[in-house]
């Protein structure tokens with residue numbers, strides 16, 4: 001930990017709260033005949049979205065996302081619940097990490113996820129739509145190969161994210177961000193943190209996250225990875241030090257060597273400082289113990305006896321030895337100063 005020179009943060013759920021809010025809602029009405037049938041009471045719905053809401057898009061999205069535990073899924077399900085949308089029957093859930101989800105919703109194959117996921121499923125996205133939801137995470141929803149619309153979700157920074165990044169950089173560390181999200185959404189967060197784009201790795205698939213860490217290590221860097229998700233676990237394992245958030249997924253917590261028990265990012269700074277301070281203590285203690293013994297042992301053995309007549313009695317030598325241990329332990333206990341319990 002004290003040798004680190006690079007700290008890589010996951011974006012969603014680590015630098016950000018991972019509690020997303022729906023901000024954009026763009027249903028495509030031309031394809032409304034493809035919409036699934038369901039009775040929805042539009043009149044008593046509270047619109048949380050910037051554009052008028054086509055309840056079916058959200059309802060269909062909620063049905064597919066029910067099979068996922070991703071923050072995106074949680075946000076969409078919460079919004080559907082808030083609007084009291086009736087649940088559609090869905091089965092055969094499938095999750096493709098870093099891309100999206102799919103399920104059979106009322107007998108039709110529905111996909112929800114990013115642009116790459118749509119491309120893989122052969123769903124065409126109009127160029128106007130590709131540029132939509134600027135700076136946000138865009139979730140495309142398609143049914144039977146036809147795009148139904150886009151949902152834009154916005155994430156917020158953790159309150160201590162900016163201060164943590166600043167402190168780490170002031171300590172001479174390179175701070176980087178690694179995310180599976182698209183570059184536009186990544187840059188929006190990086191801007192708020194004053195991170196240069198060269199230190200942002202976006203659209204990194206889960207299995208590539210570990211490779212990105214390995215690539216940094218191949219450049220001779222000592223890398224810490226901070227993450228919370230299932231998709232971060234391989235990278236946490238690959239890093240020289242894996243740091244997990246206590247509130248993260250079990251696999252991330254299991255894989256990490258350090259777990260931030262208070263979920264405070266500032267504790268990354270704290271752990272590096274504690275590690276550096278600990279190593280300083282180890283060096284000091286070694287120096288004093290060696291010095292002390294280098295002088296004490298010859299004196300106890302009687303080097304001074306012929307010239308000066310000084311000889312340590314066994315009792316005095318024992319007392320000096322005990323004092324040496326007490327001083328080392330006392331010096332170590334001083335570590336507590338400046339560090340919260």
Ligand code: ADP
Nearest residue numbers: 012068070072098099100112113114179180181
């Ligand atoms: P991160 O690295 O930011 O935690 P992930 O690797 O989990 O992101 O996901 C990367 C991208 O994959 C997301 O930004 C999203 O576009 C898409 N995605 C992942 N899971 C889902 C899901 N359940 N629903 C829709 N899209 C998803």
Ligand code: MG
Nearest residue numbers: 010012013229
């Ligand atoms: Mg995450």
